[in-house]
Amino acid sequence: MTVFxxxxxxxxxxxxxxxxxxxxxxxxxxxxxxxxxxTDRDDDYTLTFxxxxxxxxVATSNEFVLQRNDADLKLQGVVMHDEAARPNALIMYxxxxxxxxxxxxxxxxxxxxxxxxLKDGAQADYLPQAKEPAAxxxxxxxxxxxxxxxxxxxxKPIETFPWEVFRFKECVPQQ
Numbered sequence: 001m002t003v004f005x006x007x008x009x010x011x012x013x014x015x016x017x018x019x020x021x022x023x024x025x026x027x028x029x030x031x032x033x034x035x036x037x038x039t040d041r042d043d044d045y046t047l048t049f050x051x052x053x054x055x056x057x058v059a060t061s062n063e064f065v066l067q068r069n070d071a072d073l074k075l076q077g078v079v080m081h082d083e084a085a086r087p088n089a090l091i092m093y094x095x096x097x098x099x100x101x102x103x104x105x106x107x108x109x110x111x112x113x114x115x116x117x118l119k120d121g122a123q124a125d126y127l128p129q130a131k132e133p134a135a136x137x138x139x140x141x142x143x144x145x146x147x148x149x150x151x152x153x154x155x156k157p158i159e160t161f162p163w164e165v166f167r168f169k170e171c172v173p174q175q
Contacts, residue, residue: 031171036134038166045162089115111146138166
């Protein structure tokens with residue numbers, strides 16, 4: 001005689017799903033922010049933080065690259081933490097290297113704002129600094145709008161912009 005439990009499959013799937021969340025949670029918790037990699041909802045864009053070796057001083061709090069996965073579009077990002085205020089982030093495209101004037105920096109700045117770390121329970125906090133545990137997810141308010149209004153001067157216009165929430169994908173291994 002075979003006994004059939006109609007909810008057993010659902011319960012098994014729920015348990016597997018819960019384990020997946022648990023392992024994903026431990027993955028980002030064991031990762032420092034300067035080794036974290038994130039992706040937007042549709043996996044169109046990847047946001048990768050720059051690793052700073054332990055023996056090197058960190059000039060800025062965080063640096064990252066935002067890249068469109070199926071194109072050559074690469075944007076440079078930097079987050080500056082100030083002791084008394086919120087962190088401020090800039091995402092730039094084709095900025096001049098070396099000393100640049102304020103006007104030159106303004107012309108190549110795609111987005112400026114406060115990056116938020118999102119946690120379970122709809123909790124938001126400021127982005128962790130480079131050597132702190134990585135955020136579970138990131139929110140960059142109005143990034144899509146800012147990108148859609150920026151003139152990238154590309155032969156083919158960008159048709160898809162990233163979602164403003166990026167979920168933790170992986171941790172770059174220590175070398």
